[in-house]
Amino acid sequence: MTDVNPDNSQKGADISRRDFLRSGAAVATATLAPGVTLIAFGGSPAEAKADAGKRWGLLIDANKCASDCSACVSACSTENGWKGNGNAETDVQWIRKITLNNTETGREVTMPMMCQHCEEPPCVDVCPTGASFKREDGIVLVDKHTCIGCRYCMMACPFKARSFVHEPVNNQKSHAPRGQGTVESCTLCVHRVDKGGVPACVEACEATGHGAIIFGDLKDPQSDIAKRLAEYQSVALRPDLDLNPGVRYSGL
Amino acid sequence: MERTIYREIKATRPVWGMAVMLGAFIAAALGSFFYVEHYGHIVTGMNNQVVWGLPHVFAIFLIVAASGALNVASIVSVFDRTDYKPLARLSALLAMALLVGGLAVLVLDLGRPDRIIVAMTTYNFKSIFAWNIFLYTGFLGVVALYLFAQMTVGIPYSRVRKAGTLAFVWRLALTTGTGSIFGWLVARPGYDAAIMAPMFIAMSFSFGLAMFILVVTTLCRLSHRPFGDLLMLRLGRLLAIFVAAVLYFTAVRHLTNLYATEHRAFEIFTLTAGGSITTLFWLGQVFIGGLAPLMVLFHPSFGKSPKAPVVASVLVVMGAFAQLYVIVIGGQAFPMPVFPGYEVSSNFFDGAVASYSPRWPELLLGLGGLAIALFVTGLGVKILRILPTNLSDANVGLNR
Numbered sequence: 001m002t003d004v005n006p007d008n009s010q011k012g013a014d015i016s017r018r019d020f021l022r023s024g025a026a027v028a029t030a031t032l033a034p035g036v037t038l039i040a041f042g043g044s045p046a047e048a049k050a051d052a053g054k055r056w057g058l059l060i061d062a063n064k065c066a067s068d069c070s071a072c073v074s075a076c077s078t079e080n081g082w083k084g085n086g087n088a089e090t091d092v093q094w095i096r097k098i099t100l101n102n103t104e105t106g107r108e109v110t111m112p113m114m115c116q117h118c119e120e121p122p123c124v125d126v127c128p129t130g131a132s133f134k135r136e137d138g139i140v141l142v143d144k145h146t147c148i149g150c151r152y153c154m155m156a157c158p159f160k161a162r163s164f165v166h167e168p169v170n171n172q173k174s175h176a177p178r179g180q181g182t183v184e185s186c187t188l189c190v191h192r193v194d195k196g197g198v199p200a201c202v203e204a205c206e207a208t209g210h211g212a213i214i215f216g217d218l219k220d221p222q223s224d225i226a227k228r229l230a231e232y233q234s235v236a237l238r239p240d241l242d243l244n245p246g247v248r249y250s251g252l
Numbered sequence: 253m254e255r256t257i258y259r260e261i262k263a264t265r266p267v268w269g270m271a272v273m274l275g276a277f278i279a280a281a282l283g284s285f286f287y288v289e290h291y292g293h294i295v296t297g298m299n300n301q302v303v304w305g306l307p308h309v310f311a312i313f314l315i316v317a318a319s320g321a322l323n324v325a326s327i328v329s330v331f332d333r334t335d336y337k338p339l340a341r342l343s344a345l346l347a348m349a350l351l352v353g354g355l356a357v358l359v360l361d362l363g364r365p366d367r368i369i370v371a372m373t374t375y376n377f378k379s380i381f382a383w384n385i386f387l388y389t390g391f392l393g394v395v396a397l398y399l400f401a402q403m404t405v406g407i408p409y410s411r412v413r414k415a416g417t418l419a420f421v422w423r424l425a426l427t428t429g430t431g432s433i434f435g436w437l438v439a440r441p442g443y444d445a446a447i448m449a450p451m452f453i454a455m456s457f458s459f460g461l462a463m464f465i466l467v468v469t470t471l472c473r474l475s476h477r478p479f480g481d482l483l484m485l486r487l488g489r490l491l492a493i494f495v496a497a498v499l500y501f502t503a504v505r506h507l508t509n510l511y512a513t514e515h516r517a518f519e520i521f522t523l524t525a526g527g528s529i530t531t532l533f534w535l536g537q538v539f540i541g542g543l544a545p546l547m548v549l550f551h552p553s554f555g556k557s558p559k560a561p562v563v564a565s566v567l568v569v570m571g572a573f574a575q576l577y578v579i580v581i582g583g584q585a586f587p588m589p590v591f592p593g594y595e596v597s598s599n600f601f602d603g604a605v606a607s608y609s610p611r612w613p614e615l616l617l618g619l620g621g622l623a624i625a626l627f628v629t630g631l632g633v634k635i636l637r638i639l640p641t642n643l644s645d646a647n648v649g650l651n652r
Contacts, residue, residue, distance in 0.1 A: 089299035089607070093600050101595040113598070122439060128381035129374045148371050149363015151303040152381050158439030158588055160602065164303060164363060166294040180292045181363030237590055241438055 052136035056188055056246060057117065057218040058202070059225050059234060062100075062109040063251035064212035070097050072112045072213065075204030079189060081173040092163035094186045095201060100252070109251065112201065112213070115140055115161040115186035116237060116245035123153035123162065132183075138218075138246050139188045147182040154183060158238045161185050188246075218246065256338045256647070258403075258637035261475040267634070270474065274627040281620015284613040285360045293363065296614050301606030302584045307361040309576045310618030313459065314354030314625055315388070315430055316452060317572070319423035320460015320494075322347035322395065324487075326423070329398075329416025335483070335648055338640040339468065344399040344419070345632040346467055346625075347460070348392055353625030355388055357617055380432050387426045394422045403637065427456045434579065441518040442583030447508070451501035455575070458494035462568035465491065467629060469562050471639055480645030481558040488561030492549045495568060498575075499542045514589070521586050521605070522578065529582040532574045541571010581608055 076095045077083050084091035095114040102108070117140045123132045124140065131147035134140045142153075142162075154162045162185040169178045175191035178184055189199035197203075202215040216225030228234075234250040236243075261267060288295055298305040325343035327333045359365055375382045398415040401407055431452030437443040465487055472479040506523065509515035522533055545564035549555055585606045590596070596603030633639045640647075 087294075088599055089301065089601070090294055091300075093300070096598050096600045096602075098591075098596060098598045098602055100591055101597075103593060103595055113602070122437075124376075125378050126381060126437075127376050128379045128385065129370055130376035146367070146370050146374055147364065148367045149365075150371075150381065151363070152379070152433075154300070154303045155584070156437055156439060159590060160301075160588065160600065163300050164293065166299070167292045179364075183363070238439070 050135035050137040050139070050194075053219065055119075055138040055218040056193060057138065057216065057225060058188075058199075058247045059214045059216075059228055059250065060111055060247065061212045061214075061250050062111040064210050065109070065111045066208075066210055066212075067099070067108075067110045069208055069210060071204040071208045071210075072201035073097060075200040076114075076186070079173070079192075079200035080176040080187070081171055082176075082178065082184070085167060090166040092165060092184060094163070094184065111249060111252075113159065113161070114201075114247070115188070116159050116243070116247040117186075117188060118246070119244035121243065122156040122158065122241075126152045126156040128152065135190075137193075139190050139193070140185075141187055141190065142183055142185065144177050144179050144182055144184075147179075149181040149183065151183060157185075158241055158243070257641045258338075258341065258639065259641050260635060260637060261471065261633050261639060263634065264474070266474050267630070271627065271630060274623040274630070277616075277623035278620050278627060280616045281360070281618075281623065284616040284620070285365075288361075288613050288617075289365065295611065297609045297611040298614070299606070299608070301601050302581060302608035304580055304584065305608060306577075306610040306614040307357050307617050307621075309573060309580050310621050311354045311357040311361070312430065312576050312580065313572055314350045314357065314621055316427060316456045316576075317459040317463045318347050318350035318354060318456075319391070319427045319430075320456035320458065321350055321464050322419060322423050323457055323460055324464055325398070325402075326416060326420040329413050330420045335486070335650055338643060338648055339464075340416075341399060341402050341638045342468060342471070342629075342633070343464060344395050344402065345636070345638050346464055346629050347423070348395050348399075349628035349632065350460075350463065350625045351388060351391060352628055353621040353623075356624050357621035360617060360620075380429060380436055384426075384429045384433065387422070387429045391419075391422055391426050394419045423456075424453060427453045430456075434583065439588055440583055440586070441515055441589060442522075442579070442586050445505060445508075447501060447505050451498070451505060454494065454497040454501050455572070458491065458498050458568055459572045461487065461491050461494055462565035462572070465561055465565040466569070467626070468643075471630075471633055472643065475633075475639065477639065478642055478644040478647075479558075480643055480648060480650060482645040482650040483643060483648055484558040484561050485556070486650070488549050488555075488564060491561060491564055491568065492546055495542060495545050495549075495564075499538070502537070502542070502575075517589075518586050522582055526582060526585075526605075529578055529585065533578045533582075536574020537571050537578055539571075540567050541575055545571070584608075 073095050080094060082092050082094055095112050097110055098113045099108065099110045117138055119138065121134055121140050124134055128150060129146045129148055131143045132153045133143060151164055154164060162183050164183050165178060165180050168180050172178050176187065192199060198215045202213045205211060205213045214225045214228060216223040218226055220226055229248060232250055234248040235252055236245050236248055296305060322343055324336050325340040328337045328340045359368055371385065398419040401412045401415040428449045431449035434443040435445055435448030469479065506519060509519045522529060524530060545567045548560050548564045548567065551560065554560055585608060587603050587605060
């Protein structure tokens with residue numbers, strides 16, 4: 001049984017996961033672009049409208065990321081309602097902290113890793129049903145209603161950014177529907193972004209005072225993220241694959 | 253030489269025994285399916301590192317063998333070798349049955365098998381997986397047409413030939429598609445290689461013929477129908493060529509990887525440091541599935557026995573499972589090179605070789621797929637005129 005977020009269901013009634021997803025399909029589906037349908041992560045269809053004039057992205061500064069801090073991971077988990085069940089191999093992980101040790105110099109840095117929201121996402125290419133898709137504004141998502149759980153996207157993702165839901169889920173958030181037997185990953189907190197907000201990880205990192213993650217519109221030259229990218233050196237992961245990810249790293 | 257007469261097999265006690273045994277395996281697979289469907293994939297050995305496991309090894313074996321099982325018929329219809337003609341119907345039936353078994357495993361392992369209708373109605377045409385859905389269903393249709401043409405009395409042979417040629421071209425496309433499921437995965441060093449497609453075609457020739465030899469031998473024994481020694485030895489020689497072809501492609505693939513520094517780490521993992529993967533590669537794939545069948549088939553004395561191709565076929569099938577395990581599991585277990593030059597660690601197994609231990613629900617599902625394929629074949633020869641009454645050398649036109 002599933003608890004529906006009381007914010008969105010006044011009665012807070014318990015409904016089954018399947019009913020929840022079915023009702024979601026009926027009422028919360030919003031057409032974002034020709035041929036592309038997205039479950040609205042909460043909010044109205046208007047709020048879920050993706051703007052083709054924008055390309056949302058993150059810039060992560062590994063120099064500012066503290067090795068003993070995982071506020072971004074905790075915030076993502078709380079915001080989106082995913083958590084571990086004590087089995088690291090099968091637990092879902094939308095965002096994780098990675099430790100990098102330069103084998104030549106011995107320099108060690110840590111940084112968060114999540115879906116890189118590629119411009120040319122391999123997960124979208126390989127998905128047989130089109131459940132993996134990219135919004136007009138560059139956010140890569142999984143349509144939970146058409147994902148058949150084949151896991152081919154997980155085979156194709158170069159960043160290990162996706163998780164398969166191995167167990168029944170409960171206490172879902174209405175803005176981040178989840179389902180056993182489907183694949184999920186970072187949504188860039190699309191439900192917040194569509195309301196003009198920033199992803200939970202960015203907010204949490206800012207609150208700790210580290211400010212290691214910047215969120216913004218890569219297409220807007222006046223945005224903080226675009227200015228920083230223009231000014232300082234940064235890298236895209238797996239540049240050899242030419243995927244043009246929306247997530248960039250500096251300080252590596 | 254009498255005319256080839258095709259007859260349904262009789263429902264004798266051993267035939268019933270076989271049917272009941274296969275039925276038990278199918279029932280166990282269904283039980284396993286409902287168990288996994290209820291509790292989730294947590295009850296399997298698959299995880300977020302190794303997302304495709306033993307069910308996929310079985311499914312790919314069956315799908316690859318399916319296209320290869322059609323070879324005997326193709327040799328007749330496309331390459332005009334008439335001595336295999338009495339085997340052509342069984343070849344087509346077995347090809348369809350193996351594919352059905354493989355697809356059943358794939359579908360029953362989905363996270364959301366209840367959404368199969370979504371997979372059949374919603375397509376992303378950039379996905380090789382979506383193409384494969386058409387290639388698989390199309391294969392069933394084309395081969396069914398081919399079998400129908402073969403079994404229709406009075407049909408001009410040119411039409412049978414056309415149907416056979418279409419089926420042959422289709423099976424090449426199908427195996428290319430299956431190999432490309434891995435070959436087009438650019439992210440993983442264990443895949444991302446165009447050679448996967450032709451290698452899978454060679455594998456299909458070998459695995460499919462081995463399955464054909466084992467099935468036709470079993471069916472002839474069950475129905476007490478003679479099978480010529482020379483015919484069997486001829487199939488054995490064909491199998492030897494296919495086994496050698498698989499070894500050749502395997503060697504080229506690994507030598508190419510060894511030459512490129514960026515792939516060397518993956519090769520060291522597969523060839524020397526991968527633990528069970530390395531053992532399965534050398535002992536399972538190369539020795540049991542490659543060298544041993546060749547030694548059996550070319551043995552100066554035993555190689556002349558009609559038992560040699562049967563023994564070789566058992567070895568080829570065992571090696572096939574080892575090879576597919578090495579490809580499917582080994583390719584996922586090796587970490588992806590996201591940060592070259594760095595030692596990577598995380599609580600999500602970044603930079604680490606992933607572990608995978610198959611559990612019984614996966615094994616039961618895989619064996620169930622194999623059982624479905626064999627059951628469908630058995631049912632086919634029981635109700636249709638597929639198997640000739642006499643496959644002795646004299647009757648198929650082979651002379652000592």
